[in-house]
Amino acid sequence: MDWDATRPGEVEGPAPMRADAALTFIGRIRTPFATRDDCPRRGAADGPLCRIEVEAPWRPALQGLEGQRWIEVLYWMHLARRDLLVQVPRGRAPLGTFALRSPVRPNPIATSVVEVVAVEADAVLVRGLDCVDGTPLLDLKPARERDRPAPPVA
Amino acid sequence: MDWDATRPGEVEGPAPMRADAALTFIGRIRTPFATRDDCPRRGAADGPLCRIEVEAPWRPALQGLEGQRWIEVLYWMHLARRDLLVQVPRGRAPLGTFALRSPVRPNPIATSVVEVVAVEADAVLVRGLDCVDGTPLLDLKPARERDRPAPPVA
Numbered sequence: 001m002d003w004d005a006t007r008p009g010e011v012e013g014p015a016p017m018r019a020d021a022a023l024t025f026i027g028r029i030r031t032p033f034a035t036r037d038d039c040p041r042r043g044a045a046d047g048p049l050c051r052i053e054v055e056a057p058w059r060p061a062l063q064g065l066e067g068q069r070w071i072e073v074l075y076w077m078h079l080a081r082r083d084l085l086v087q088v089p090r091g092r093a094p095l096g097t098f099a100l101r102s103p104v105r106p107n108p109i110a111t112s113v114v115e116v117v118a119v120e121a122d123a124v125l126v127r128g129l130d131c132v133d134g135t136p137l138l139d140l141k142p143a144r145e146r147d148r149p150a151p152p153v154a
Numbered sequence: 155m156d157w158d159a160t161r162p163g164e165v166e167g168p169a170p171m172r173a174d175a176a177l178t179f180i181g182r183i184r185t186p187f188a189t190r191d192d193c194p195r196r197g198a199a200d201g202p203l204c205r206i207e208v209e210a211p212w213r214p215a216l217q218g219l220e221g222q223r224w225i226e227v228l229y230w231m232h233l234a235r236r237d238l239l240v241q242v243p244r245g246r247a248p249l250g251t252f253a254l255r256s257p258v259r260p261n262p263i264a265t266s267v268v269e270v271v272a273v274e275a276d277a278v279l280v281r282g283l284d285c286v287d288g289t290p291l292l293d294l295k296p297a298r299e300r301d302r303p304a305p306p307v308a
Contacts, residue, residue, distance in 0.1 A: 013215070019177070022177070060239040071252075096219060099296060105215075136174065136175070
């Protein structure tokens with residue numbers, strides 16, 4: 001699959017030009033998915049084990065994470081183009097980028113809530129991620145679903 | 155309140171030094187909260203109306219968002235320091251940054267799921283945000299709670 005092709009009906013915008021803030025990659029996510037073609041369309045709670053490796057300077061920040069059953073993982077979809085305003089998902093009508101969870105977006109930050117399997121000194125083991133092996137890690141935080149309204153299943 | 159003071163028991167790490175990726179601010183969030191002291195501890199579904207302003211180049215990406223009832227808003231907590239590894243929330247024991255949803259973290263990206271009140275040509279009106287007025291917007295996407303396991307209320 002050509003991940004970077006623009007399909008009929010899609011609308012390109014400006015590639016982001018301004019660097020308004022800088023991200024620091026704090027680790028890497030190890031998954032069994034070597035390429036984007038290998039990745040599932042979305043994660044699953046019973047999916048394969050994934051290892052979230054945290055770089056040395058940030059490991060002290062894992063303290064207490066073992067008390068969390070569900071965490072939110074933020075990562076950077078480093079392979080995605082960033083300039084599409086309107087996209088045409090396969091077999092669907094065109095939709096604006098903000099109406100889709102496609103990796104293609106101005107700031108390609110993914111959010112995923114996953115179950116913690118184990119917390120090690122330098123890594124967190126989880127199930128349910130769907131990203132490519134080596135994806136840069138941005139953040140880990142406790143999932144706080146209890147504070148969120150429960151949307152209807154659409 | 156002195157937001158940038160380090161409390162006894164807190165551990166400072168390196169301020170992020172590497173700029174591994176660049177973010178582009180795609181808009182601003184207007185809220186009734188002029189300062190951090192004015193912000194509620196967390197958002198509420200029946201909170202005040204907030205206006206998510208989207209900059210001109212990205213407005214075409216709103217197409218189809220009016221079909222979403224719940225969206226996930228990602229924003230940049232631009233006032234937060236980024237270098238604390240262990241924090242001491244008021245009245246609690248020290249905890250690692252990744253075990254907290256504090257704004258203070260290496261990449262201060264907030265995620266919030268809120269109900270859509272209206273979609274305009276240049277903005278989205280929602281309820282339930284808790285950030286300071288003028289907070290930079292990073293992303294909007296449909297909430298996909300149905301794909302997430304429902305964590306227990308702890």
